[in-house]
Structures are given as structure tokens and as C-alpha cells.
Amino acid sequence: MENSFVMAGGGETAHKRDTICIFGTGDFGRSFGMRLLKSGYPVVFGSRDPKHSILLPSGAQVFSHADALKISKIIFLAVHRENYDFLPALSDLLDEKVLVDVSNNIRMNQYPESNAQYLAQLVPKANVVKGFNTVSAWALQSGSLDASSQVFVCGDDNKSKQLVMDVARSIGLTPLDQGSLLAAQELENYPLQLFPMWRLPFIITAGLTVFFFLYCTVIDVIYPYVKEKKDSSYRLAISVPNRIFPNVSLILLSLTYLPGAIAAFIQLYRGTKYKRFPDWLNRWMLCRKQLGLVALAYAFLHVLYTLIIPTRYPVRQRWMQNIIEASKLGHVTLLLCTAHAALFGWDRFLQSRRYKWGLPQAYMLGMVIPCIVLVLKLILITPCVDRMITRIRQGWESKSKYKAAPVCINNASLI
Structure with missing residues (x-):
């Protein structure tokens, strides 16, 4: 589903933005939602308890996970791997949707496979893309144009990767295509390296x-x-x-x-x-x-x-x-x-x-x-x-x- 974005000071539709869904209302999820809203994206948050979601950016809507998926084709998953258990029940609604994993681990090579590869096994109907895990919540809030503005992206579906990279460019970040989902583990280790x-x-x-x-x-x-x-x-x-x-x-x-x-x-x-x-x-x-x-x-x-x-x-x-x-x-x-x-x-x-x-x-x-x-x-x-x-x-x-x-x-x- 697409939504029209009207530029301030004019009545004409400048361009259409896809509604972006974010699962996760932590620091990253809120900061990312705020950055998307400032760039003209309609944003919805998927929550287990929509009525008790607080501190979300003004202008964003909050729905249940299922309702949020119905109006979005790009979903950013800003939750830890330990909390992926709610996703298999939503597998049918994730069919052909772009699911972007932004998670990181607390130590290098923490699991046998990367979080993104594990996610692709968990919801095989979704097009899983790894990205945005090297961008901090602080950088999203401050609009930093430092090295943290680089967004490394990998995935097996080129069209899905391109959609995610387009989102990155539209909010002022620099996407870098790192290839297939096999590169996800390297990307997840990257933030844990000292002065990479x-x-x-x-x-x-x-x-x-x-x-x-x-x-x-x-x-x-x-x-x-x-x-x-x-x-x-x-x-x-x-x-x-x-x-x-x-x-x-x-x-x-x-x-x-x-x-x-x-x-x-x-x-x-x-x-x-x-x-x-x-x-x-x-x-x-x-x-x-x-x-x-x-x-x-x-x-x-x-x-x-x-x-x-x-x-x-x-x-x-x-x-x-x-x-x-x-x-x-x-x-x-x-x-x-x-x-x-x-x-x-x-x-x-x-x-x-x-x-x-x-x-x-x-x-x-x-x-x-x-x-x-x-x-x-x-x-x-x-x-x-x-x-x-x-x-x-x-x-x-x-x-x-x-x-x-x-x-x-x-x-x-x-x-």
C-alpha cells in the first residue's frame, strides 16, 4: 500500500512513499521512526500491546503486529534474536514482504549462523535483508553525516535489497551492497570490532x-x-x-x-x-x-x-x-x-x-x-x-x- 506525501507549503503531491513498518519500540526503533517521518515516510509500529506503547514519535501509528503487516511491505525488525518467537505465527502475512533485520549480538560469532540467516529459516516466505545494524540510534537522531551514515546491506533478493537501499538514501544515508545473505555474519561482527x-x-x-x-x-x-x-x-x-x-x-x-x-x-x-x-x-x-x-x-x-x-x-x-x-x-x-x-x-x-x-x-x-x-x-x-x-x-x-x-x-x- 502506498501513501502520498505532500510537501510543506504546497498542495501538490511530490511523490509517493511506501508505508514503513517497524517491529520494536526501543531506542533504535523510535529513532529510526522519527528519521523516516522527517523524510516523508508514513510509519506504523507493530506492537504486542498497541494501547500501552508510549514515547513513540509524533505522527506514527501503532497497530498490532498483524494489522501493521497488512498495510506495509517493508518491515524493519528492531528486536533481539531471543524475541523472534512471535514471527512464525505471522509467516503467511510476511509472504513476499521485505523483512529487514537490524539486530546485533553481544559478542562476535555468538551463534553458528547469523541472526539474518536464522530469521530467513524462521520465516521462509519473507525476503530477509540485513541492514542498518551499523547505524546507531544517536546517529539517526542527530542526523550525523560521519562514518556511521554508511549502511551495509546484504540479502538474497536483489529487488528487496534495492528497496532497502532506496530507503537509506532517502533519509540521507549511504548504502553499500555487500552481496548475499551469507555476508550477514560479517556485518553483525562489524560493530563489535575495535575501531574497524x-x-x-x-x-x-x-x-x-x-x-x-x-x-x-x-x-x-x-x-x-x-x-x-x-x-x-x-x-x-x-x-x-x-x-x-x-x-x-x-x-x-x-x-x-x-x-x-x-x-x-x-x-x-x-x-x-x-x-x-x-x-x-x-x-x-x-x-x-x-x-x-x-x-x-x-x-x-x-x-x-x-x-x-x-x-x-x-x-x-x-x-x-x-x-x-x-x-x-x-x-x-x-x-x-x-x-x-x-x-x-x-x-x-x-x-x-x-x-x-x-x-x-x-x-x-x-x-x-x-x-x-x-x-x-x-x-x-x-x-x-x-x-x-x-x-x-x-x-x-x-x-x-x-x-x-x-x-x-x-x-x-x-x-
């Missing part, structure tokens, strides 16, 4: 930190000892870390913008935005914010260590002030940081004595990826290329490159 979006940034940061520590130790500590029998181990406390922080920060900052450039070139090659990026690029793009935050943290550490070390180069401090002031300017920040590194070593580049054991200095290695990103960005902002990528992102397609039917756009397509 930080894992890749931490691994990259740790790897770069260890590499530059060993590299700088070889150049600044081991080399003087081998060649001159000079003990420079005191450098490990201040000088070596102060070489690590700026190089790692610069590389992380460039890695924040590199996937966007790669995605742009992929779209230019394909001639369309209606095609998925590779999984590795999707994962990379989803953690860009975390990479940028770690880069900023390392930059601040570099500033602190620079203030500790007595320096004969006041210009170095002035450059760092400029970089900090420009920290919100994206590629401008990357350009300034790279220029800072280049100016720092402009007089050392051609001095053979600086290449200890033939190894380039650490700042040279730290400039490789940033320079690549800046060159790619320079290509992308040229007028002819910029016009083409803008047309593609506005929906234009190159028929010679892409002739298949359009598929769902994932969040990585929206650069």
Missing part, C-alpha cells in the same frame, strides 16, 4: 614509521659509528623521530588524496560513474578521513619536536606556521608541505657526501608519493580533463566504453 575503520590507517602508519625509523637509524646512527667510530645514539631520542614524523605525515596526507585521483582516472577510462570501483580502492577511500587525521597528528608531533630542537633556520619555523594555518585547504596543504620538504633539502640534493652508503636522505623518499599525487592532480585540473570528469560525475556516459546496464552507485563513486 582505523585498522588499515594504523597498519600503514605503523609500517611507514618502522621503515623510516630503521632507515634514519642506519643513516644517522649506524653509519657514523661504522665510518668514524662516533656514538650518535643520542639522536634516537629527538633527531630521528623528528625525521620520521614529517615524512610519514607527508606520505599519509598524500595517501588521503591519491585514491580520489585514481578513481577519477578510472572514471575517465570507463566513461561512466555507474560502475563499481575495485574493492581495494573502495576500502582505501572509506578510510581517507582516518589517514588525514593521523597525518595531522604526526604533523603536530613534528611541530613539537621542532620546537624542542635548537635550530639555526628560522625559515623552517615560518614554513611550519604556514602549513598549520593551511591545514584545511586539502591539496594546498599537500603542496605547501611538499614545498617545505623541497626547500629543506634543496642544497643537499646534489651533495654526494649526503648519500651515505649510496642511500638517499629520508626526506627524498618522503616526497615521492606526494609528488605523484600533485602531478596527477595537475592533470585532473587541466580544463579539458576537468570538463570531462565533471560531465561523467553528473551522469554522462561514454557508450563506447560502457554498454552494460547501469548498476547501483556505491559511495566510492561519489568523489
Whole structure:
């Protein structure tokens, strides 16, 4: 059954919204119902005792489970697995309905099968979809556009998944299709992982930190000892870390913008935005914010260590002030940081004595990826290329490159 939604200030019907049914009147159910109502959806709650349901959002109706199912084709099940026992009696009413399981567990792999798979066995006539379990009630209430706005969806029926993803988009969230219902257990484990979006940034940061520590130790500590029998181990406390922080920060900052450039070139090659990026690029793009935050943290550490070390180069401090002031300017920040590194070593580049054991200095290695990103960005902002990528992102397609039917756009397509 469909309902008309009339826009405020006008008498014409803007579009029709399906009535959404919610089973469960807890924090999530109430917050989700409020978000749906604000987006123009008619909302009904299914309750065991409709007369005693309180604290529900204004504008929502409350019915018994059976009556609510009669007027809805999409049902969000916001109850714990232990309370699924009322559903088998409603199996006939759930025939061909879309049943969205939003539940989570209290520990990883708590049951042999996922809650969604168990639900599909319990009510085989329904089209079970797993989704919204990574979105908190607080995010729904506050309208947060943080990483919590990503909605992971999986299910065996593509049409049902598409309906759920349409609901997510219409309330301002970003749906991500994770495939069949077999992925449900992974989605249910996801909220129980510690800082899941930080894992890749931490691994990259740790790897770069260890590499530059060993590299700088070889150049600044081991080399003087081998060649001159000079003990420079005191450098490990201040000088070596102060070489690590700026190089790692610069590389992380460039890695924040590199996937966007790669995605742009992929779209230019394909001639369309209606095609998925590779999984590795999707994962990379989803953690860009975390990479940028770690880069900023390392930059601040570099500033602190620079203030500790007595320096004969006041210009170095002035450059760092400029970089900090420009920290919100994206590629401008990357350009300034790279220029800072280049100016720092402009007089050392051609001095053979600086290449200890033939190894380039650490700042040279730290400039490789940033320079690549800046060159790619320079290509992308040229007028002819910029016009083409803008047309593609506005929906234009190159028929010679892409002739298949359009598929769902994932969040990585929206650069």
C-alpha cells in the first residue's frame, strides 16, 4: 500500500512513499521512526500491546503486529534474536514482504549462523535483508553525516535489497551492497570490532614509521659509528623521530588524496560513474578521513619536536606556521608541505657526501608519493580533463566504453 506525501507549503503531491513498518519500540526503533517521518515516510509500529506503547514519535501509528503487516511491505525488525518467537505465527502475512533485520549480538560469532540467516529459516516466505545494524540510534537522531551514515546491506533478493537501499538514501544515508545473505555474519561482527575503520590507517602508519625509523637509524646512527667510530645514539631520542614524523605525515596526507585521483582516472577510462570501483580502492577511500587525521597528528608531533630542537633556520619555523594555518585547504596543504620538504633539502640534493652508503636522505623518499599525487592532480585540473570528469560525475556516459546496464552507485563513486 502506498501513501502520498505532500510537501510543506504546497498542495501538490511530490511523490509517493511506501508505508514503513517497524517491529520494536526501543531506542533504535523510535529513532529510526522519527528519521523516516522527517523524510516523508508514513510509519506504523507493530506492537504486542498497541494501547500501552508510549514515547513513540509524533505522527506514527501503532497497530498490532498483524494489522501493521497488512498495510506495509517493508518491515524493519528492531528486536533481539531471543524475541523472534512471535514471527512464525505471522509467516503467511510476511509472504513476499521485505523483512529487514537490524539486530546485533553481544559478542562476535555468538551463534553458528547469523541472526539474518536464522530469521530467513524462521520465516521462509519473507525476503530477509540485513541492514542498518551499523547505524546507531544517536546517529539517526542527530542526523550525523560521519562514518556511521554508511549502511551495509546484504540479502538474497536483489529487488528487496534495492528497496532497502532506496530507503537509506532517502533519509540521507549511504548504502553499500555487500552481496548475499551469507555476508550477514560479517556485518553483525562489524560493530563489535575495535575501531574497524582505523585498522588499515594504523597498519600503514605503523609500517611507514618502522621503515623510516630503521632507515634514519642506519643513516644517522649506524653509519657514523661504522665510518668514524662516533656514538650518535643520542639522536634516537629527538633527531630521528623528528625525521620520521614529517615524512610519514607527508606520505599519509598524500595517501588521503591519491585514491580520489585514481578513481577519477578510472572514471575517465570507463566513461561512466555507474560502475563499481575495485574493492581495494573502495576500502582505501572509506578510510581517507582516518589517514588525514593521523597525518595531522604526526604533523603536530613534528611541530613539537621542532620546537624542542635548537635550530639555526628560522625559515623552517615560518614554513611550519604556514602549513598549520593551511591545514584545511586539502591539496594546498599537500603542496605547501611538499614545498617545505623541497626547500629543506634543496642544497643537499646534489651533495654526494649526503648519500651515505649510496642511500638517499629520508626526506627524498618522503616526497615521492606526494609528488605523484600533485602531478596527477595537475592533470585532473587541466580544463579539458576537468570538463570531462565533471560531465561523467553528473551522469554522462561514454557508450563506447560502457554498454552494460547501469548498476547501483556505491559511495566510492561519489568523489
